[in-house]
Amino acid sequence: MATLYSQAESNVKRTWLLITMFFVFVILIGWLFSYIFDSPSILYIAAGLSFAMSISSYWFSDKIVLSSTNATLIEKKDNPEIYRLVENLCISQGMPMPKIYILEQELQPNAFATGRDENHAVIALTQGLINKLERVEIEGVIAHELSHIKNKDTLLQTAIVVLVGVIAIISDIFLRSGFRRRNNDDNNNGIFIILGVIAAIFAPIAANIIKAALSRQREFLADASGALMTRYPEGLASALQKISSDNNPMIKANSSNAHLFIASPFRGNNMVSRLFMTHPPVEERIKALMGMKIQ
Numbered sequence: 001m002a003t004l005y006s007q008a009e010s011n012v013k014r015t016w017l018l019i020t021m022f023f024v025f026v027i028l029i030g031w032l033f034s035y036i037f038d039s040p041s042i043l044y045i046a047a048g049l050s051f052a053m054s055i056s057s058y059w060f061s062d063k064i065v066l067s068s069t070n071a072t073l074i075e076k077k078d079n080p081e082i083y084r085l086v087e088n089l090c091i092s093q094g095m096p097m098p099k100i101y102i103l104e105q106e107l108q109p110n111a112f113a114t115g116r117d118e119n120h121a122v123i124a125l126t127q128g129l130i131n132k133l134e135r136v137e138i139e140g141v142i143a144h145e146l147s148h149i150k151n152k153d154t155l156l157q158t159a160i161v162v163l164v165g166v167i168a169i170i171s172d173i174f175l176r177s178g179f180r181r182r183n184n185d186d187n188n189n190g191i192f193i194i195l196g197v198i199a200a201i202f203a204p205i206a207a208n209i210i211k212a213a214l215s216r217q218r219e220f221l222a223d224a225s226g227a228l229m230t231r232y233p234e235g236l237a238s239a240l241q242k243i244s245s246d247n248n249p250m251i252k253a254n255s256s257n258a259h260l261f262i263a264s265p266f267r268g269n270n271m272v273s274r275l276f277m278t279h280p281p282v283e284e285r286i287k288a289l290m291g292m293k294i295q
Contacts, residue, residue, distance in 0.1 A: 023047075023050060023051075025167070026046050026047065026049075026050040026166055026167070026170065027043070027046065027047055029046065029167070029170055029171075030042055030043040030044075030045070030046025030047060030170065031043050033046070033170070034046075046166075046170055049166060049169065049170070050166045053165060053166050058116055059116070061114060061115070061116060061154075062114045062115045062116070062120065062121075062122045065112075065114045065122075065257055065260065066101060066114070066122065066124065068252065068254070068257060069103050069124065069252040069253075069257065070103070070104065070252055071101035071102065071103050071124045072101060072102050072103075072104065073099060073100070073101055074100050074101065074102050079100075079102070079130075081135075082100065082125065082130065082138070082142075083100060085135075085138060085139050085142055086098065086100055086123060086142055086146075089139070089142060089143055089146055089229055089230070090146065092229065093146065093150060093229060095118055095146065095149070095150060096118050096119055096121070098113070098115065098118075098121035098122055098123050098146075098149060099121070099122045099123070100122075100123055100124075100125075101122060101123070101124040101125075102124070102125060102126070102127055102130070103124055103125070103126040103127065103252065104127055105126040105127060105128055105250060105251060105252065106126075106127045106128050106131065107128050107246075107248035107249065107250075107251075108126060108128050108243075108246055108248040108249065108250045108265065109126055109128040109129035109131075109132045109133055109239075109242060109243050109246055110125075110126045110128070110129060110243060110250060110253075110261045110262060110263060110265055111123070111124060111125045111126065111129055111141050111142075111144075111145055111261065111262045112124050112145065112257070112260035112261045112262065113145035113146070113148045113149050113153075113154055113260070114154050114157075114260060115149065115154050116154065116155055117152070117154075117155065118149055118150065121149045121154065123142065123145045123146070123149075125138075125141070125142075126250075128246075128248070129141065129243070132242065132246070133239055133242060134238075136230075136232060136234075136235035136238075137235050137236070137238050137239035137242065138239070139230055139232075139235055140226060140227070140230055140232070140233075140235035140236030140237075140238070140239045141226075141236065141239050141262055143225075143226035143227070143229040143230045143236065144222050144223060144225075144226035144236055144262055145222075145226075145262065146226070146229065147221070147222040147223075147225035147226045147229065148218070148222050150225065151218070151221060151222065151225060153218045153221075153222060156218065157218075157259060157260060171201070219262075219279055219280055219285065220280060220285065220288060223236060223240075223285050223288065223289055224288070224289075224292065227289055227292055227294065228294065231294055233289040233290065233292045233294065234289075234290070236289055237285075237286045237289040237290055240262075240263060240282050240285055240286055240289075241282070241286060243262065243263045243282075244263055244282040249265075250265030250266075253265035253266065259279075261279075263279055263282065264279045
């Protein structure tokens with residue numbers, strides 16, 4: 001029987017299913033917009049754009065994220081303690097050693113992992129996390145991020161970013177076009193324009209809701225897997241409590257990379273923000289961790 005803590009194979013299947021659905025959805029949207037504008041080239045552009053972004057995101061997702069956050073690569077001599085924490089956990093799990101980056105963000109404690117697989121993985125910690133958390137808490141955070149890599153969540157997260165990004169671009173192009181079609185003699189033109197407007201407005205919203213829901217699910221799994229790595233769920237629970245209660249802003253975070261962090265880098269608790277939250281409520285995560293019984 002599959003456990004809550006080991007779902008890497010399922011995650012890969014879900015990723016390819018998501019990518020397949022994404023391509024079908026993009027092609028349908030492209031066909032609808034190409035019909036409205038009486039221009040088959042729109043469909044070809046939509047398909048080509050989705051393919052190009054999928055390939056580039058798969059191969060270069062780590063470089064794109066690290067560039068957007070201004071993270072700096074460190075070696076063992078730069079921070080021996082952090083390096084040893086990562087190294088020891090990787091040895092215990094039989095994992096390759098990921099590259100370690102530091103974000104020069106001294107205010108907010110946070111962390112993320114990225115990369116397409118275990119052999120091309122990256123863990124990034126903010127300077128604020130290193131400064132403000134105790135050793136066992138940092139170890140819990142690192143274990144959480146290694147779990148994302150081991151469970152292949154980073155591959156799934158890449159697919160989610162591609163899905164949301166391409167749909168947003170195509171929808172934005174349509175909305176900026178003014179809905180004008182070259183051939184206005186078709187009596188059905190108005191119906192298709194209405195469908196196009198609806199698709200352009202609601203498709204990005206639906207994609208972001210899907211992104212948030214999938215991300216929240218994977219955070220619970222990474223919490224549980226990370227706690228099993230350290231055999232000390234209290235360390236990660238304490239870290240989450242400190243990270244969530246820190247009100248300092250994350251300067252380099254944005255909507256495209258927020259779901260990568262161990263806790264949301266944004267602050268807000270209204271109904272709309274909760275709908276698009278990429279992380280479960282910290283109280284629920286801490287409750288689940290404290291309820292774990294590890295032999």
